[in-house]
Amino acid sequence: MKRPRCQTNPFVFCCLMLCLMPLLFVFSGCGQDPDKLPYAKVMEKAARLHTEATRLIREEKAARGIPLSEEDKLGIGLLGEDFTAIMTTSAGLPEKRTSQLPDFAALAVHYFYEAGLKKGDAVGANFSGSYPGFNLAVLCAAEVMGLDLRYTTSVGSSAYGANNPGYTFPEMVKTLYDAKLISRMPVLVTLGGKGDMGLNMMAYVLEEEEDLKAVEDMKARLIENGLAPANIESFAQDIALHEELYGDIKAFVNAGGNGLGLGASEDSFMLKAGNGLLKPQPVEITARSGLTERYLAKGLPTIHLLAAGKLCEESGIPFDPDELPEIGTSGVYYRRDAK
DSSP states (O other): OOOOOOOOOHHHHHHHHHHHHHHHHHHTTTTSOTTBOTTHHHHHHHHHHHHHHHHHHHHHHHHTTOOOOTTOTTOOSOOOOSSOTTBOSOOOHHHHHHTTOTHHHHHHHHHHHHTTOOTTOEEEEEEOSSOHHHHHHHHHHHHHHTOEEEEEEESOBOTTSSOOTTSOHHHHHHHHHHTTSSSOOOSEEEOBSGGGBTTTSHHHHHOOHHHHHHHHHHHHHHHHTTOOOOOOOOHHHHHHHHHHHHOSOSEEEEESOOHHHHOSSTTOGGGTTOSEEEOOOOOOOOTTOOHHHHHHHTTOOEEEEOOHHHHHHHHTOOSSOSSOOOTTOSGGGBOTTTO
16 A cells, blocks of 8 residues: 655745745855855954954053054054154055054955965964054964964064054064964064164164163063064074074965065065065075065965055955945955956
8 A cells, every 4th residue: 555645735835945944044154145255254253353453452552551643543553653763664654554454354364265275284474563454464364264373573663553662563462462362472573674683763773862762661671571582693594593483384474574574685576576465486586585585486375465555456455444344345355256
């Protein structure tokens, strides 16, 4: 005897499907805008972490009696002043103001994915004090992706960077580390600037007593907090020291425009190589070649973050906006042909 076939009321079936569709939509992973990059959620997570990091830095600045820059129209808190004792060179305000945006953490995630990196991969990074926003972008992206980030940072900064001697970029990092927002401290701190020893800091150039004292107080505070700047004897020694500390890595990041990262000659390859993710390519290496050139020549994908305007143009991040873009809405989160 055959079992009778179950008959389903079409009306009941339609009602059941209408009830299940929202669940199917969520669990099938279709909840994300199809025009967005497949890892957009990770990008958003990095941007939110960047936002929390800048909040803690603002609070620490306030605790140290350091007011936010009058030029920081978005109130993010990373923008420095146009002239300080540890300033090394001049710089453009709109570029520096833009580099604070949390969307650059999303862009760093995008570059890491494009470079083929995955959880646990080792990445070397060279930071200066000039672009604290870019530095934090890389730190936050590596944190949410679970990368083994081995980074070095210098103290000196160009105009509008982390150039207040009362609160330097290495100290900002310590603020975030102590708050358990990031899991890694720098493997090396240097003074930056000329010779990577701060020789062109305005305090040393102008030799004003007050500025010289500010620098000495800064050095003492860094030593007290376990951030003692290394003694650099030559460009060759500096390069070798950084490469040794980075060790075996799968990608390299350079944020800022210091000579160690870009090279110490006026015809450096990096001065014309552009920004963003640079694919491995033949590069002639000389005694004056910087870290970025050297890692490109070794066949490693290399990320160069410097010209904020060009990075914005290529990624869809708004340049020097009057309002802080809502995380997840700018073009950086979307496929290049979608928005």
